[in-house]
Amino acid sequence: MSDWDRRSVLATGAALSVGSGMGSIAAGRDDSEESATESLPDPSLEPNPDQDEDWASFAGDASHSRSVDAGTEFDADALAAAWSVGSTGPIAVADDTVYTSTADGVAAFDAADGTLVWENTTVDASDPAVVGETVYVTGDEVVALDTSDGSVRWESEFDTDALLGSPTVAYGAVYVGVDGTLYALEADDGSVRWRKESITAPPDPEADEEAEYEFTSYTAAANGVVYALSWGGAVAFEPETGAEVWLAPIPYLGTAAKNTQVRATASTVAVGNSEAERVLVNAQTGDDDILVASESVDWALDDEIYVTGTDHQLEVGAYEHEYYWQVESNANAGHAAIYGETVYVYFTDTDPEGEDAPPYNAALVALNKYDGTEQWVLSNDDVPVGHVRAISDGTIYVDRSGELVALREGAGDEDGNGGGGEDGSDEDGSNEDGDQGDGDSADGGNDGNKGADEGDDATEGSDGTGGGNASDNGGSDGGSNGNGNANDSAENGTSNETDGSAEDDTVPGFTTGAGIVGGALGLEWVRRQADSNADDAAE
Known part of the structure; x- marks a missing residue:
């Protein structure tokens, strides 16, 4: 029996009214399908x-909401870079291990110090999802890897050359869209639990009759159901049988919708509509759709707010319109994450000038989620910062020009120099420059700027065929692995290109991990460190 108790859907006593959205359930279901869905969705049923x-x-989790219900916050004054490794895609963190794609394959790193646990160079895939002792990734196929050594447990065999969407692992299955078809694969062996090639939906304004609509590539799981997007609208499915729970027609879906990740919470489901809009629907009924302007390459939501953005501002709103706030920006402020009552977001380097300069530039910012009150700001002059990849176990993981940097409270000593360990320093904590660390950490930290922010972004691929636009330094945000696997963000993209680093540069205070430490970043770090040492000597 899997973690998901398949009988729990039938046994639950918390029957919820699903409103008028149930009226759109497809006719012709038998009694067993009816009984399997009559009490769904149910927020008590965790994926x-x-x-x-x-x-x-x-x-984040199977809901893909990029939000964490947390009771703690971070102290910016205590945050420092603990370690850095090469990473070309999103990450998952489980059992004190960080899983990610690299330039060579899929790898696992120790969350404490960034040392390499294993790397499978035969798998070209991304978007890791960990459940139990298996990490699931997608590319040309769904691949299940053993979390202990990276060996392949099973691999799907789809009869298509199309690239897959990101995996949703929940209720004992892996849900994924490919080439217009939605699949539910058994998580333990990859066999097909069910598949759906299309959904019957009401007519759009230009049609007279119902039609069959294929699926886009992405799914999410919450409330005991699986949420998907078809060209006929958003759909909620019972996970064991694939029985339809509700259908929410969404007219005028643009082609960009196929590359947009579905996100869900207990209250809300967010789906793509076009390159400039997202649609929010009630997670219980599929009703009460809200159209939100959004050009953000990535965004977040919880049960109270949604965080999105355009080329001009970061926007945060409440579903009940109780409050709304925004922050002006000259660049897309995407990749937000909600952690407790705080929104964490990185504002890119826009080289602002004059009175119209935005309030933040090349900075990681913590904002109160209810009113936008600034909690703190970390700039690249303080620590290497970038778009948020994950927040987990007291660590903020950011993407810095193709490197994954772990920001952690107390990671460095008072001078910002890393401790000893496997980062190229001596056993006593001294690095090659003779700086003495405190030796408490194998990876240490530093307060140096890892380099200019140029090239740490690549924009959203608009049609999934070309990937993100490569930036000057080959940043991996929204990047492509050269075969067209461009999704709506770096969270859904992979890249086989490094950031133009030198082959043997090592930055003191950082583990080399997969061997990608940017030459420009290293030189900048050395320059700043030399300036700092000169200032100390002068004092």
């Missing part, structure tokens, strides 16, 4: 009830 991790999947 992976035995899992206790903040960010076990590439976008």
Whole structure:
């Protein structure tokens, strides 16, 4: 029996009224399908009830909401870079291990110090999701890897050359869209639990009759159901049988919708509509759709707010319109994450000038989610910061020009120099420059700027055929692995290109991990460190 108790859907006594949305359930279901869906959706039914991790999947958890219900916050004054490794895609964190794609394959790193646990160079895939002792990734196929050594447990065999969407692992299955078809694969062996090639939906304004609509590539799981997007609208399915729970027609879906990740909470489901809009629907009924302007390459939501953005501002709103706030920006402020009552977001380097300069530039910012009150700001002059990849176990993981950097309280000593260990320093904590660390950490930290922010972004691929636009330094945000696997964000993209680093540069205070430490970043770190040492000597 899997973590998901398949009988729990029938046994639950918390029957919820699902409103008028149930009226759109497809006719002709038998009694067993009716009984399996009559009490759904149910927020008490967790996708992976035995899992206790903040960010076990590439976008938080199986809901892909990029939000964590947390009771703690971070002290910016104490945050420092603990370690850095090469990473070309999103990450998952589970059992003190970080899973990600690299330039060579899929790898696992020790969350404490960034040392390499294993790397499978035969698998070209991304978007990790960890459940139990298996990490699931997608590319040309769904691949299930053993979390202990990276060996392949099973691999799907789809009869298509189309690339898959990101995996949703929940209720004992892996849900994924490919080439217009929605699949539910058994998590333990990859066999097909069910598949749906299309959904029957009401007519759009230009049609007279109902039609069959294929699926887009992405799904999410919450409330005992699986949420998907078809060209006829958003759909909620019972996970064991694939029986339809509700259908929410969404007219005028643009082609960009096929590359947009579905996100869900107990109250809300967010789906793509076009390159400039997202649609929010009631997670229980599929009703009460809200159209939100959004050009953000990535966004987040919880049961109270949604966080999105355009090329001009970061926007946060409440579903009941009780409050709304925004922050002006000259660049897309995407990749937000909600952690407790705080929104964490990175504002890119826009080289602002004059009175119209935005309030933040090349900075990681913590904002109160209810009113936008600034909690703190970390700039690249303080620590290497970038778009948020994950927040888990007291660590903020950010993407810094193709490197995954772990920001942690107390990671460095008072001078910002890393401790000793496997980062190229001597056993006593001295690095090659003779700086003495405190030796408490094998990876240490530093307060140096890892380099200019140029090239840490790549924009959203608009049609899934070309990937993100490569930036000057080959940043991996929204990047493509060269075969067209461009999704709506770096969270859904992979890249086989490094950031133009030198082959043997090592930055003191950082583990080399997969061997990608940017030459420009290293030189900048050395320059700043030399300036700092000169200032100390002058004093």
